[in-house]
């Protein structure tokens with residue numbers, strides 16, 4: 001069984017949001033189109049309490065994009081984003097959420113950030129996504145969403161580590177690019193660790209049998 005993993009398709013990561021990713025909204029139509037090809041679609045949702053330790057505003061004298069030590073881990077500080085129940089944390093309204101069978105919230109513990117949909121950044125706790133996918137007999141996953149160089153990257157790498165054959169649908173991802181090359185470097189890193197980069201998502205369309213069967 002194959003699954004589609006939608007990473008953080010939330011208002012705050014789209015133009016106008018608090019942590020807007022350039023062209024973030026452009027991935028939504030592709031996500032909607034691809035969902036029709038999959039029996040199993042899961043989504044991650046960045047879901048922070050207002051006092052989350054990744055927000056620069058919660059640290060004296062700190063500004064967004066500075067790097068600090070947060071309980072022993074290197075942490076990029078972010079603008080306040082994806083606060084639980086806020087508009088910014090909601091899925092983009094154009095996203096067809098009906099096909100999503102399960103949503104995995106992450107970043108709910110204020111003491112640690114969680115880029116991956118599988119584990120927090122210290123691999124201290126699981127979100128339950130790996131267990132869920134394995135229960136559903138999933139052996140291969142297709143990952144898309146925001147942001148390529150953070151949550152998408154770590155989700156894809158953990159998927160691969162968990163033993164799923166992992167594909168990145170690169171046209172349906174956009175990144176932060178704190179440094180100019182970060183997105184390209186992230187894609188290279190995923191590739192070098194065994195993730196298959198799908199360059200043309202249309203090769204996955206109209207092939208229901210191929211995608212549905214194991």
Ligand code: VGL
Nearest residue numbers: 008046078146147150151
């Ligand atoms: C993300 C930074 C902070 C992401 C989430 O979805 O890539 N990036 N929180």
Ligand code: ZN
Nearest residue numbers: 046081082107
């Ligand atoms: Zn976040």
